């Protein structure tokens with residue numbers, strides 16, 4: 001069985017962060033493991049509190065995983081502070097980790113800030129060089145590229161700028177553009193669009209976490225980068241299409257929409 005580690009924050013409401021990652025991994029038939037960077041007291045309406053772990057504790061979590069069950073791929077999600085980013089980079093280098101997908105989480109769908117101002121510079125310098133792919137959404141890509149993004153042409157140009165400057169493959173996600181839900185991959189192989197039907201579902205809490213974990217799961221199963229993104233986009237679309245409607249704000253996806261079997265039936 002392929003193994004995948006997520007290094008991310010916990011979402012008490014179960015729709016984003018570590019919880020979304022582990023559910024996504026299970027739905028992909030890979031063995032999921034986690035190193036928690038922070039606890040969030042969060043629900044579909046907002047983030048009430050954040051409690052970070054110490055750099056020493058995060059290092060111990062990552063050591064515990066790599067010394068025993070070596071992951072075939074690693075997804076990095078919410079990392080709020082520079083000190084934690086530095087620990088992750090040091091440990092991933094130490095263990096020569098492969099197939100690293102970095103989702104540069106900066107704000108939640110609900111609007112809460114999930115990363116310290118200025119930490120993106122450390123992310124770019126320390127983590128991007130180790131990554132096989134980064135998956136920014138529109139606001140994140142605007143910060144990383146220092147450009148305004150209003151349309152798909154802006155999206156691809158900003159992704160290409162970050163690809164050139166940071167030397168990392170970029171999946172620019174178009175979920176925030178409105179109209180379409182197309183994402184663009186800029187890599188050494190060129191530009192590839194992943195066309196998505198926009199689903200009329202306001203419950204998009206955790207779409208970014210889910211997509212990046214699905215990509216990491218596919219990479220762990222030895223799919224190439226382009227196929228990993230294509231399959232992940234199909235999975236995400238299915239989870240959104242399922243139409244789960246929980247909570248009072250932007251609710252979570254049904255990560256288990258494609259599961260079946262005796263233990264699953266209601």
Ligand SMILES: Nc1ncnc2c1ncn2[C@@H]1O[C@H](COP(=O)(O)OP(=O)(O)OP(=O)(O)O)[C@@H](O)[C@H]1O
Pocket residue numbers: 107108109136137138173174175176181182183196197198199200201204205206207208209211233236237240
């Ligand atoms: N309404 C929608 N219908 C179909 N696909 C969508 C919709 N909203 C977002 N997506 C897709 O979800 C994925 C995540 O995109 P998005 O741009 O929303 O990222 P994000 O902002 O990181 O996610 P999050 O909402 O978790 O913060 C992308 O593949 C995007 O195209």
Ligand SMILES: Cc1ncc(COP(=O)(O)O)c(N)n1
Pocket residue numbers: 008009010011016017018040042077078105107108109110114204205206207208209
């Ligand atoms: C712990 C954690 N990690 C990531 C997100 C971003 O996900 P979203 O933007 O969908 O709320 C989140 N809300 N919480």
